[in-house]
Amino acid sequence: MELQKNTAHTLQTNNTDHTSYLPVASLRPADILLPDMGADMKKWAVIACDQFTAQPEYWERVEDYVQDAPSMLRLIYPEIYLNTDDRQAYTDRIAAIQNEMSAYLKDEVLKERVHQGYVLTVRQTSAGERIGLVAELDLEKYDYHVGTDAPVRATEATVKERIPVRVGIREGASLESPHVMVLMDDPKKQLLEALYEERMSFEKLYDTDLMEDGGHVTGYAVTGVHAERVSARLQKMEEECPGIFLAVGDGNHSLASAKTCWENAKKDLTEEERTDHPMRYALVEAVNLYSPSLLxxxxxxxxxxxxxxxxxxxxxxxxxxxxxxxxxxxxxxxxxxxxxxxxxxxxxxxxxxxxxxxxxxxxxxxxxxxxxxxxxxxxxxxxxxxxxxxxxxxxxxxxxxxxxxxxxxxxxxxxxxxxxxxxxxxxxxxxxxxxxxxxxxxx
Missing domain, CATH: 3.30.1760.10 (Conserved hypothetical protein from pyrococcus furiosus pfu- 392566-001, domain 2)
Known part of the structure; x- marks a missing residue:
């Protein structure tokens, strides 16, 4: 299946900036950083920080396995420690995370592997195969408050008391990495499944088992004309959507914290600066609600x-x-x-x-x-x-x-x-x- 057949939009094929042809899209292409293909990606990839919050032995095993290897473990704040860290330990841990982010950029542990594109992810779990698309989400299109008519909404009530501590982690950070999953209502399977059929024509970014029985994941770069087709399809799907376009399935408090950081940051920006400021966006993975493996x-x-x-x-x-x-x-x-x-x-x-x-x-x-x-x-x-x-x-x-x-x-x-x-x-x-x-x- 060719994605282009599914869209009535006229697609640009030159390398123009995405904002010129996507003025209203909730999801858009991004510049995405990853380690080189030769890196030990099994040690690099780490499960979402809000998991195993009552099982310290899980995080101890992860620490023992990673050792000194480059790893996302050094760039995240496992929430199990939010329950035990005092104020000084919290501050020290954030400082260590932000220092490690700067070091990974300076030492080129992380490099731009995708320019103005998406990452197609294929995850194998015990529930089956799950297809996802990593993209930037416009936080201006997201609202976690009850009664909103925003196109991107929370699925469950947000506990506002959980936001400030997460804001402290994001503010001052030079990098972000997503564990947020947003759900798209696509029963016709117009987008992700069509991309999946074309995956062998895309550059493979990683192909690795995941630690602690997490299964396997493969990532493909969706760039150039393929990215433009995806962008056009996303915009058309959103335009045809009468109400909610995306629902936040996992990571709502992290996304709410990103929204808060953006609301704080934009107060000091001009209208022009707000248009394309990095803090206005958050990296997420979009998954089809109708994926058989999404239980x-x-x-x-x-x-x-x-x-x-x-x-x-x-x-x-x-x-x-x-x-x-x-x-x-x-x-x-x-x-x-x-x-x-x-x-x-x-x-x-x-x-x-x-x-x-x-x-x-x-x-x-x-x-x-x-x-x-x-x-x-x-x-x-x-x-x-x-x-x-x-x-x-x-x-x-x-x-x-x-x-x-x-x-x-x-x-x-x-x-x-x-x-x-x-x-x-x-x-x-x-x-x-x-x-x-x-x-x-x-x-």
Whole structure:
């Protein structure tokens, strides 16, 4: 499949600056830095900093494996240390990261391997093959606040208290590397899958196993006329999109921090300077929501020491006030939510929910419930078996949510603004993005 056949745009083939033909695109080509092809990329690539935050042994193994080799480990702040570092340790760690960034640039550990282009990524995980596109995202097109009509939006509620510490990491940095994954609603598979078919005609940038059972990843440079075709297709897809164009799947707090840094920086810039300033953009990986290997798992709820019957009745009343209904069903596989407590099990469908996800409605009800019962504790449990075990022991009421229909994600965001915290998990921890590509944050 040739990408050019999918677009009605007239494409420029000369080496003009991308801003001349992409005045409104949320995603655009970038100058992308990587180590040379001969580098040990297995030691270079490191998993997203917000993973394994309760497993220090994971990060200790990474440290032991990397040793003194050039590695993204030296350019990131694993969030496990945000919980243990005091203010001085936090400041010292950021200084060390920024010094290492400068050294990697000075010593040419990192070189510009892609000029005004994209990187097509092919990731092998236990869930299958996942195709992605590394590009610059215009932060002017992104808004994480509830009720926004921006083309790029958060999927889940942003915890604003988590932003300042991440702003401190980005401000003053000379480089960035993405673990942010944005989702595009492309059921026709017009873009990434078409690029994948052409991958053998692109320059291979890296081809490596990933440490700690992360699978394998290959990256290809998409430049020149190929990049122009991608840019035209992206712009056409966005123009045809009536509402949300991209949803932030992973890394929303990192992207929100980048947005905050840009809002701070642009106050001192002229309109002309704002147009193409590096801080206005953030490197991300775009993935098709409809990728078969992009698995969405529901996150279940457990409410400890509660009156199970009163909890269910309260939820029914909450829904009735909003012209919805809680309807009992005997088919657990078709249930929107199942309440478990000791030997009792009750499965329900939610009628007339008008695009709202069951988890959104349940969480909003639980938020109200907890205001009236502040001494009770709510927990979020990824494992259905673990939630069931808690209920069987009589320690709490488990609320088992049905399978997450990812095709409803964009409609749900439009209906509810953003989804509640802990709505779903995209894949398992070892399937998350590894840091690989870099981009300069200073001219």
């Amino acid at each position: 969405f798992y529901p996150i279940h709820r457990v409410l400890y020491d509660c009156d199970n019957e009163a909890l269910i009745n309260g939820f029914a009343e909450y829904l009735e006030k909003r012209d919805m209904r809680l309807v009992r069903t005997d088919n657990d596989n078709q249930a929107d939510v199942t309440f478990l407590y000791k030997e009792n099990e009750a499965s329900y469908k939610i009628g007339n929910r008008a695009g709202h996800l069951p988890v959104e409605l349940l969480q909003k009800y639980l938020d109200e419930y907890l205001k009236e019962h502040p001494k009770q504790e709510l927990d979020y449990v990824h494992s259905e078996a673990a939630a069931e075990h808690i209920a069987e022991d009589g320690r709490g009421c488990a609320m088992i949510l049905g399978a997450f229909d990812k095709s409803s994600l964009f409609d749900a965001i439009e209906a509810g603004g953003v989804l509640p915290r802990k709505t779903f998990s995209i894949g398992e921890d070892i399937q998350k993005r590894y840091y690989m590509e870099c981009r300069k944050l200073a001219k």
